Amino acid sequence: MTMLEIIEKKKLGRELSREELIFLAQAAARKTAPDYQLAALLMAIRLNGMTDRETTDLTLAMRDSGDTADLSAIPGLKIDKHSTGGVGDTTTLILAPLAAACGVTVAKMSGRGLGHTGGTLDKLESIPGMRISLTEEELIRQVREIGLAVVGQTARLAPADKTLYALRDVTSTVDSLPLIVSSILSKKLAAGTDAIVLDVKTGSGALMRQLEDSIALAYAMVRVGHLAGKPVVALVTGMEQPLGTHIGNALEVREAIDVLAGRTEGDLLTVSLKLGGCMMLLAGLVSSPEEREARMREAIANGAGLRKLKEMIAAQGGNPAVCDDTGLLPQAPFVRTALCGQEGTIQAMDTAALGRAAQAMGAGRLSLEDQLDYSVGYILKVRIGDRVTPDTPLCELHAKTEADAARAEAAIRAAIRIGKEPCARARNFYAVITEDGIQRIGENA
Ligand code: URA
Numbered sequence: 001m002t003m004l005e006i007i008e009k010k011k012l013g014r015e016l017s018r019e020e021l022i023f024l025a026q027a028a029a030r031k032t033a034p035d036y037q038l039a040a041l042l043m044a045i046r047l048n049g050m051t052d053r054e055t056t057d058l059t060l061a062m063r064d065s066g067d068t069a070d071l072s073a074i075p076g077l078k079i080d081k082h083s084t085g086g087v088g089d090t091t092t093l094i095l096a097p098l099a100a101a102c103g104v105t106v107a108k109m110s111g112r113g114l115g116h117t118g119g120t121l122d123k124l125e126s127i128p129g130m131r132i133s134l135t136e137e138e139l140i141r142q143v144r145e146i147g148l149a150v151v152g153q154t155a156r157l158a159p160a161d162k163t164l165y166a167l168r169d170v171t172s173t174v175d176s177l178p179l180i181v182s183s184i185l186s187k188k189l190a191a192g193t194d195a196i197v198l199d200v201k202t203g204s205g206a207l208m209r210q211l212e213d214s215i216a217l218a219y220a221m222v223r224v225g226h227l228a229g230k231p232v233v234a235l236v237t238g239m240e241q242p243l244g245t246h247i248g249n250a251l252e253v254r255e256a257i258d259v260l261a262g263r264t265e266g267d268l269l270t271v272s273l274k275l276g277g278c279m280m281l282l283a284g285l286v287s288s289p290e291e292r293e294a295r296m297r298e299a300i301a302n303g304a305g306l307r308k309l310k311e312m313i314a315a316q317g318g319n320p321a322v323c324d325d326t327g328l329l330p331q332a333p334f335v336r337t338a339l340c341g342q343e344g345t346i347q348a349m350d351t352a353a354l355g356r357a358a359q360a361m362g363a364g365r366l367s368l369e370d371q372l373d374y375s376v377g378y379i380l381k382v383r384i385g386d387r388v389t390p391d392t393p394l395c396e397l398h399a400k401t402e403a404d405a406a407r408a409e410a411a412i413r414a415a416i417r418i419g420k421e422p423c424a425r426a427r428n429f430y431a432v433i434t435e436d437g438i439q440r441i442g443e444n445a
């Protein structure tokens with residue numbers, strides 16, 4: 001078997017065998033094939049697609065290209081949740097403690113920010129002292145003790161994806177359904193959890209902007225998860241605007257704490273409760289969606305969710321006092337408000353551009369070696385459908401310098417369209433996808 005033969009076969013649109021896909025994953029992990037051959041094969045896959053059988057075999061081969069975590073020493077079903085990436089998407093920091101407070105065992109491996117999207121690990125590291133790299137033994141001990149850990153994945157987890165993802169990024173092959181599915185699921189399967197809740201975003205800040213593409217991606221992940229032996233439930237949720245109002249690492253931690261403390265409601269809480277409910281469903285805990293949501297709301301009202309986050313922060317070396325006083329989180333030196341400056345209705349947002357605005361302030365990486373500034377970002381004061389006047393606050397900027405604040409303000413203004421016509425609110429939910437198929441959601445639930 002040679003790489004050239006495999007490229008030739010996929011170029012002609014033929015189905016690759018399991019052995020050929022293992023050859024590909026091994027070549028990527030060990031870097032035994034030159035980048036130009038891997039890149040050519042990625043483009044052939046992007047253009048000719050893969051069957052579910054091929055995607056599953058590639059996923060398993062990528063999973064097996066490195067270490068796999070064995071969490072069997074933790075009793076019960078371990079449930080993971082993964083988002084395809086968004087802006088102001090802080091659901092993990094809310095639903096993981098809430099689900100854990102309701103009895104779900106959560107051992108979650110999270111990622112860093114990618115492009116315009118934020119990453120849970122970066123947000124967690126904005127908490128003073130917080131450690132996100134635990135050994136497998138530490139992870140197991142912590143989850144056995146408190147039922148919750150959110151950590152980074154080790155470098156040896158699915159190394160084939162590391163190589164392939166970096167090549168996809170620079171060869172215009174990121175937007176391939178089988179390549180996205182195998183990339184995400186190989187890492188999730190290697191992380192050793194028993195079932196996965198997927199949050200597939202759709203809209204102007206999402207990996208897949210078009211609804212039908214997002215639904216196709218979600219359905220493919222559910223089918224391939226099933227073929228690979230892991231139950232997957234997927235929700236397709238809206239990313240037409242940032243999900244939460246806070247964008248930036250420490251600011252997003254602050255918003256998550258505000259939600260867990262019962263001080264804030266809104267779309268971020270709504271989506272977190274729905275995803276958390278899916279985790280409870282997969283854990284076999286409570287029967288009806290209403291009951292699941294009520295249990296999590298109770299964990300907010302009685303403080304159990306916030307206590308669980310505190311326990312996790314303390315267990316991972318962080319300062320749990322941030323949960324009582326968010327002023328202990330990193331604070332930016334320049335804080336000021338910008339106003340809408342015109343009358344009308346918020347019509348639309350370029351959410352990817354809003355993410356890039358925070359990234360440019362220092363909240364995200366522009367190159368691999370960039371150091372993040374955890375304190376910077378902004379709080380968006382408007383949502384799609386809001387009526388505004390010139391004096392309505394548009395955003396509260398948290399910047400390193402006034403010049404940064406001014407640049408961010410201009411970028412945020414350019415990304416938000418204010419018009420004369422009325423405009424409906426953006427939807428949170430579009431579809432729920434299980435092995436039984438696609439269930440479209442008509443109204444904002
Ligand atoms: N996130 C991943 O990990 N992989 C992809 O291919 C896309 C998003």
Ligand code: CA
Nearest residue numbers: 067068069070
């Ligand atoms: Ca292992």
